[in-house]
Amino acid sequence: MPHARQFVPLLAVLAAACAGTVTPTIIGPIRSHAPAPTTDDITPADLMTRLYIFADDSMLGREAGTLGNVRGTNYVASEMRRTGLQPGGENGTYFQTVPTVLARIDPASSLRVEGTTMALWRDVAPQIGNPQVRPVHGTVPVVFGGQVGGPLLTPEQAAGKLVVILPASRTVGARIPLPYSGDLASARAEMQALAPTARAAAAIAYVTLDSLSPAAIDCLREPDLELAASSAQGAATAPVLLVTAAAAQRLLGAAPAAITAGAAGRTAELTVASVRTPAPYPARNVIGILPGRDAARRGEYVAIGAHNDHIGVEPRPLDHDSVLATNMVIRRQGAQDPVRGATPSEARRIALLRDSLTRAQGGARRDSVNNGADDDGSGTVAMLEIAERFATAPERPARSLLFVSHTGEENGLWGSQWFTDHPTVPRDSIVAQLNMDMVGRGKDTDVMGRGPNNIQLIGPRRLSTQLGDVIDSVNAARTPHMDIDRSFDANGHPLNRYCRSDHYMYARYGIPITYFSLGYHTDYHQVTDEPQYIDYDHLARVASFVHDIAEAIANRPQRLVVDGPRPDPLGGCRQ
Numbered sequence: 001m002p003h004a005r006q007f008v009p010l011l012a013v014l015a016a017a018c019a020g021t022v023t024p025t026i027i028g029p030i031r032s033h034a035p036a037p038t039t040d041d042i043t044p045a046d047l048m049t050r051l052y053i054f055a056d057d058s059m060l061g062r063e064a065g066t067l068g069n070v071r072g073t074n075y076v077a078s079e080m081r082r083t084g085l086q087p088g089g090e091n092g093t094y095f096q097t098v099p100t101v102l103a104r105i106d107p108a109s110s111l112r113v114e115g116t117t118m119a120l121w122r123d124v125a126p127q128i129g130n131p132q133v134r135p136v137h138g139t140v141p142v143v144f145g146g147q148v149g150g151p152l153l154t155p156e157q158a159a160g161k162l163v164v165i166l167p168a169s170r171t172v173g174a175r176i177p178l179p180y181s182g183d184l185a186s187a188r189a190e191m192q193a194l195a196p197t198a199r200a201a202a203a204i205a206y207v208t209l210d211s212l213s214p215a216a217i218d219c220l221r222e223p224d225l226e227l228a229a230s231s232a233q234g235a236a237t238a239p240v241l242l243v244t245a246a247a248a249q250r251l252l253g254a255a256p257a258a259i260t261a262g263a264a265g266r267t268a269e270l271t272v273a274s275v276r277t278p279a280p281y282p283a284r285n286v287i288g289i290l291p292g293r294d295a296a297r298r299g300e301y302v303a304i305g306a307h308n309d310h311i312g313v314e315p316r317p318l319d320h321d322s323v324l325a326t327n328m329v330i331r332r333q334g335a336q337d338p339v340r341g342a343t344p345s346e347a348r349r350i351a352l353l354r355d356s357l358t359r360a361q362g363g364a365r366r367d368s369v370n371n372g373a374d375d376d377g378s379g380t381v382a383m384l385e386i387a388e389r390f391a392t393a394p395e396r397p398a399r400s401l402l403f404v405s406h407t408g409e410e411n412g413l414w415g416s417q418w419f420t421d422h423p424t425v426p427r428d429s430i431v432a433q434l435n436m437d438m439v440g441r442g443k444d445t446d447v448m449g450r451g452p453n454n455i456q457l458i459g460p461r462r463l464s465t466q467l468g469d470v471i472d473s474v475n476a477a478r479t480p481h482m483d484i485d486r487s488f489d490a491n492g493h494p495l496n497r498y499c500r501s502d503h504y505m506y507a508r509y510g511i512p513i514t515y516f517s518l519g520y521h522t523d524y525h526q527v528t529d530e531p532q533y534i535d536y537d538h539l540a541r542v543a544s545f546v547h548d549i550a551e552a553i554a555n556r557p558q559r560l561v562v563d564g565p566r567p568d569p570l571g572g573c574r575q
Helices: 004-014 044-054 057-062 067-083 184-200 214-220 245-252 320-330 344-360 373-392 414-421 465-476 503-507 536-554
Strands: 095-098 100-105 110-113 124-127 136-147 162-166 203-207 224-227 240-243 264-272 274-278 283-290 301-307 313-319 366-369 400-406 430-436 454-458 483-485 513-517
Touching: 044 067, 044 373, 044 536, 057 067, 057 366, 067 283, 067 373, 067 400, 095 414, 110 245, 124 214, 136 203, 136 245, 162 184, 162 245, 162 264, 184 203, 203 245, 224 414, 240 245, 245 264, 283 373, 283 414, 301 373, 301 414, 301 536, 313 320, 320 344, 320 366, 373 400, 373 430, 373 536, 400 414, 400 536, 414 503, 430 503, 430 536, 454 536, 465 513, 465 536, 503 513, 513 536
Parallel strands: 136 162, 162 203, 203 240, 301 400, 301 430, 430 513, 454 483
Antiparallel strands: 095 283, 100 224, 100 274, 110 264, 124 240, 136 264, 283 400, 313 366, 454 513
């Protein structure tokens, strides 16, 4: 059976970029930085050199399974090689291929109710989402399943039926207008509640199609990049159909608002299938190993990671300064905040900011590349700086260090899922995993900024209290101390960030983890996430902190004791 963490990404197509080829628009001057040779130390200058390369427009936003991500992973591998790390991937290389395919809806898919055929892409938009979604062909009874956030049908009530469900909200999202609030990762968290229903149902009809713009629907019709089947994944789950409110009423014989969950609807004739072809470019993890000095502990690994992918290019160019000004006024957390219209006073502020920015750079600038300088260029270059510092140190740590640059994090943690399901070192030899994601901002002016030594930590004591003790001990020895923000680690936190980055794929196997971040900001998942907005001094402090923690773990006489509850590796995640 499929599991919550696998069901949720089948809704990810709503927020994925169209998989077709998009030519980026690069017009107007972009602030540049002359590269210089990196040094043995972790320095702001080194990080700047690396990030201006890794988050350059030529990387095309590094979306997994695209030419841009191939270029980005080539750079990471070349730096691992130059630094002196040993290849830790497949067949003596630095790469581990994460198998992906392009999937499109079979044009023969259809939905009929009492002899009336609903128009594909107007009344109904089928979504397949991942290879564990089963095709459907036949006659199925319809039932109203309720609203997300309220009582839903039990799996027994949903079994074999087409279940009509209302979303929790109709807030419009960011890159593609979404029928629920927040970004893709927030959507995954919202959809956890549907997993039991989706495992049992024949299909899910989500009443959301009215919320989508014509451009969004056009994008949904394009082929979607998917993770190929994994041996560690479960059995199939139901496909999702996005339907209009009118279509839902036709399916149910009544308006959803007028009936209660469990009410029987009509009978539908449903055919949903997909056509899959190989992806044009590989999605790749990049893996390097620095062997430990102690023969007795060399077979154990401290993993240090970040994700190399981002969200690619926009289907049409945007005005860079307009995006930045708008987000500064009404979307302080970028795509994490819902889209809304500006009030008259906000519109005036936006116009003033936009004009000021445009004058400062000598003219308007059209931009379609989501550079991902912070997300997660910052974590990637920090990982490379940490690797270089360890590799050039007079003495290596006792345990080995495992550097993993994950792909497909933005698609649903694909790279870390694939690596931990198919590790290139024994899984039980990994004693801890330290994950860096968005560690380049955190200024007082950023929405989550708390000053120059701020760091957000999630998960350090969830599996091993000793890991939390090590981190606190390392921090106590620093001058100045890092200002640790643990608020996002609280159980039930609405952002659910423990489940939303690559560390969780290690934690589900009982590997102690810590997630290092500086949180959301104006440029999150925007074309404005560029290297010139990064705080390199702060980034260097974070990288040095992670280096020192990794060194302390690697040199401990005994490996960390796992004394917290172990998750079900195939179960869902809720913080």
